[in-house]
Amino acid sequence: MTENKGKIKKMMIILSKASLENVYAAFVLANGARMEGIESEIFFTFFGLEAINKKKLDSLHVATVGNPAMHIPTMIGGLPGMEALATTMMKKEMEKVDMPEIPEFLDILYASGVKMWACKLAFDMFHYKEEDLYEGVDDIITVGDFYKRSEGEGVHMLFI
Secondary structure (H helix, E strand, O other), rough: OOOOOOOOEEEEEOOOOOOOHHHHHHHOOOOHHHHOEEEEEEEEEEHHHHHHEEOOOHHOOOOOOOHHHOOHHHHHHOOOOOHHHHHHHHHHHHOOOOOOOOOHHHHHHHHHHEEEEEEEEHHHOOOOOOEEEEOOOOEEHHHHHHHOOOOOOOOEEOOO
């Protein structure tokens, strides 16, 4: 019997919110896993589905309200135009470090073998159609199906 010794074999990432900072966190972690030879899968659920909705993935934004890392009072973060300003600033900073935009990043993830799953419950609840989704999405599955894919030694699950 071989010992696992804590080696990560697969990353299972659950993306529940499609704010720009959450989507990039999930994508960077999934891509980083693949670059290290680790299997990687992303389960897009609830508002995380917007990250793979062809009509919405180009217009994701930074959350300015309720985000303590913004270091601005909630009242200011909720002012008209603050989200747009923060999103523009964040995109400029990401461009400086050659971070791909969301559609390109999805293509990179797909090409590297990251499995992408849409949550059936959220898909049905938000009345999505298959044609709404990015073409690289592997399937629309239940949470039970996702858990079955998560079985085994060396599997790590991360909720974003």
